[in-house]
Amino acid sequence: MDYFIGIDVGTGSARAGLFDENGRLIANQSRSIQTWRPGPNFVEQSSDDIWEAICTCTREVVAESSVNPTEIKGIGFDATCSLVLVDADGKPVTASPDGDDRQNIIVWMDHRALAETERINSSGDFSVFSFVGGKISPEMQTPKLLWLKNHLPESWRRTRHFFDLPDFLTFRATGSTTRSLCSTTCKWTYLAHEAAEGRSGWQEDFFRAIGLKDLAEEDFARIGTEILPMGEPVGQGLTETAASELGLVPGTAVGVSIIDAHAGGIGMIGMPDKSEGPTPADLENRLALIGGTSSCHMVASPEMRPIPGVWGPYFSSMIPGLWLNEGGQSATGALVDHIIFNHGATEAMIQASKEAGITPYEVLNDKLAELAVGGPLEELTADLHVCPYFHGNRSPRANPHLVGMISGLHLSAELTDLALLYLATIQAIAYGTRHIVEAMNASGYAIDTLVCCGGGTKNPVFLQQHADITQCKLILPAEPEAVILGSAMLGAVASGNCSSVQEAMAQMSRPGKIIDPQTESSTYHDAKYRVFHRLYEDQLAYQSLIKDSVARKTEN
Structure with missing residues (x-):
């Protein structure tokens, strides 16, 4: 039996899992990673901290499984689409106004580059916009790069490689600066279909127009010249240093990396629900x-x-x-946690969780079941509505400036109130999925x-x-x-x-x-879904009213 290790770096933790060749999990471990928030919309991490967490998890997985490292034939990495800065020696370069080189990652959810995003989106009619849903998002890398150039010129000068976090991990493991077709296409505006036809995937006119001509003049050396499909072997496999740190064998194959969500996609979208797996047409x-x-x-x-x-x-x-x-x-997960851990009944929920030995989510689920006795659970939120855009909207409104809204609050903050708000939030997230x-x-x-x-x-x-x-x-x-x-x-x-x-x-x-979906609640959810859209429309109306008022005041 051959074995393989998957490494995942999410927003809050790093994980390692050991699988056999049939995809059965043998052992897994997780470690939290550190996050800094030096200001509003700033979210930063450390590549050294993340690599250390990965190494700890991997060594523990191997020890727990008792699998001989020689039987581990390959390793793959996924991570959030966060931006990593390193110098010519592979050492961290600060991405922070604090100036600390440890803080060398701008996390995907960092929205410091909103102004740069607007500038890029108004820069002209470029082909790259047709392959990002029409607009660049502040969660992508070009706005972050432009912010660094404008606000941290010394870091911009010192940085030899700008990596997507998944690609930094394969670099740290192998010494190779290979980039992933996944990361570069989804977050850096690389046009993979152009490269597949023998043309350049990097669009030089776009980078020059948005203020990043330096990268074009360098032939894109700092953001990737060797871009390969996911799973292709990277370099010569694990270096001796990386193998020692991970507790594995030098030369162990390392696959070209992938973004974390996309790893989840390949990890399950092809699984059969019949006797054989789906065809490409079935995947639609x-x-x-x-x-x-x-x-x-x-x-x-x-x-x-x-x-x-x-x-x-x-x-x-x-x-x-x-x-x-x-x-x-x-x-989504961040929104649910924000709602339930910042409420007048949060302490009561946590205390009930400790006393019953269950999670806070189970406490709330039990409370909902109690409240729903004699009626449909979903209708408990008939007078309580949530607009879930607390961190803007990624799809399909593509507006990072939108905000969250709650309609239907009372002068009480009991566990019942929290359970209902929790349900309304989950429903709002599901309406977003339906949209x-x-x-x-x-x-x-x-x-x-x-x-x-x-x-x-x-x-x-x-x-x-x-x-x-x-x-x-x-x-x-x-x-x-x-x-x-x-x-x-x-x-x-x-x-x-x-x-x-x-x-x-x-x-x-x-x-x-x-x-399977239940059809009995369709009429109710159709009505709530109309409210979901109305909340958005009302938000735009509120913004328009204030904008008009400010404009009139300025005129006077």
Whole structure:
């Protein structure tokens, strides 16, 4: 039996998982990672801290499993699409106004570059905009790069390599500066379909127009000249130094990396729900929902389908040979936690959790079940509505300036109030998913199935509300750690154990629980969904009223 390790770096933790060649998890470990917030909209991390957490997890996984490191044939890395700065010696370069070199990562959710994002989006009519849903997002890398050039010129000068975090990890493991087709296409405006036709994937006119001509004049050396598909072998495998730090064997194959959500996509979207796996055409009915701090909504097609407000279409950036459309919600798990841990009844919830030996989410689920005796649970929120744009909207409105809203509050803050607000928030997130699915289906998809992993997908209330609100069947993978499984698949491909990503998907993933939507609540959710859209429209109306008032005052 051959074994493979998947490494995943999320927003709050790093994880390692050891899998056999059939995709069965043997052992896994997790470690938290440090985050700095030096100002509003600033979120920073440390590449040294993350690498140390990865090494600790990997050594512990190997020790726990008792698998001989010589039997571990490949390793794959995934991570958030965060920006990493290193100098010519591979040492950290500060990305922080604090000036501390340890803080050398601008996290994906950092919105410091809103002004730069607006500047880029108004820079002209460039082809790259057709492949990011029409607008660059502040979660992408070009606004962050422009911010660094404008505000931290010394860091801009010192930095030899700007990496997406997944690519930094393969660099740290192998010494190779190879970049991933996934990261560069989805977050750096590299046009993979152009490269596939023998042309340059980097669009020089775009970089010159937005104020990053330095990168074009350097032939893009600082952001990537060797860009390979996911799972291709990187360099000569693990260096002696990295192997020693990880507790593995030098030369162990390392696969070209992938973004964390995309790892979850390959970790489960190809699993069969019949006797054989889905064909590429069948995938047009499936959306991969990867939950966490935020949520990503991935769907693949043999055809290119531009969708306003939905990232992509990206060629070969998740499944080789297929086009990817990527929707998303900027705050989902983070939003639920913000709601439940910043409420007048938070302490009561935590105390009940400790006394019962269950999670705070289970406390709230139990309270909802108690409140719903004699009636439908979903209708408990008839007078309570949430607009979930607390960190802007990623898809399909593509507006990072939107804010959250709550309608229907009372002069009380008991556990009952918190449970109802928690349910209304989950429903709002599910309405956001429905909005994304509708936008995708309007472009030619026929999505009727969600394959789900991560975050809230371990919560039965979250799952059933998503099924009922979207009227889609939900398939949960038999291996719930689908993200690290997806990374392990890349190690299997790099080692030669699997000949392709598609073969790894078929060989190493399998379905678990299936949740069918209930139709009885459709009329109620249709009404709530109209409220969901009305909240957005009202927000725009409020903004317009204030803007008009300020304009009149200025005129006077």
